[in-house]
Amino acid sequence: MATLSEAILRREQTSIDFEQIQKTCAPHEKVSFAYLDDIPENPSDAHFFKHGTTCCAVLCTVHDVHTHTPTDIHHWITLLKNHDSKLNSKPHYIFHDSLGNTIAQLEGKMKVFKKSLTNWAADRRVVQNRVILQKHVANIQDCGMHCIARIIMRNMDQQEFIRWIKNSPLNPDLSVSFLSYFSLLKN
Numbered sequence: 001m002a003t004l005s006e007a008i009l010r011r012e013q014t015s016i017d018f019e020q021i022q023k024t025c026a027p028h029e030k031v032s033f034a035y036l037d038d039i040p041e042n043p044s045d046a047h048f049f050k051h052g053t054t055c056c057a058v059l060c061t062v063h064d065v066h067t068h069t070p071t072d073i074h075h076w077i078t079l080l081k082n083h084d085s086k087l088n089s090k091p092h093y094i095f096h097d098s099l100g101n102t103i104a105q106l107e108g109k110m111k112v113f114k115k116s117l118t119n120w121a122a123d124r125r126v127v128q129n130r131v132i133l134q135k136h137v138a139n140i141q142d143c144g145m146h147c148i149a150r151i152i153m154r155n156m157d158q159q160e161f162i163r164w165i166k167n168s169p170l171n172p173d174l175s176v177s178f179l180s181y182f183s184l185l186k187n
Contacts, residue, residue: 015074016144016180021057021151024180028152029055034079036060037070039116045081048120054081055151057144063111075099076143077106078150092125094158098146098172100132127158133165133172145176152179 018033025031032050036058039047048056055078062073080094095117097106103117103126134146153161168175 013141015141016076016148018057018059020180021076021144021148024148025055025151029053029154031055031057031151034058036110036112036116039120041114041116041119043116043120048079049081055079055154057147057151060106060110060112062109063113065111068111068113075106075110076147078147080150080154082154092127093121094150094154095121095126095128096147096150096158096161097129098132098134098143098150100130102128102130129158129162131162131166133162135171135173142173142177142180145180146172148180149176 022031022033030051030053032048032053032055034048034056048058050056058077058079060075060077061070062075063070075097077098078094078096080096082092082094095103099106101109103121106112107115107117134143149165150161153164156164165172165175170178
């Protein structure tokens, strides 16, 4: 039997699917799912925020630069839709990528040739995370767990969330792995 530390380190190296994201977030938020390759060139909110949800886990796929075909490399990002009731203003959005990419950087790195996210964000007020929270190494597979943490802590603005996760006694990858490990155990 592995120790708790070993189990959490293993969790950090295990990718997570949408069903696990949905299960873990269910007590806190209803989450919709989008596969970026299926989103049209000029999407509306309805493509991301289905059935009245305000949280979307988006699965992105790296494409071959020459053939434009999808590879088997994937990355989770989070979109949140918020309303500032104090200002009674139109919604603003949070784009959260645990690798600290902006929308344009993400689309470039994924070698996505249709600019669905860029076009969607063009006429919206979107706050983008530019702080790297996830290690960018081959054996770290916890972007889905970063997605879970951002959804569960959706009531924090982007700066509050970054302070919260960076001030943990564990590094951000271990923090989200720890959170996800125990959430998935009870489900």
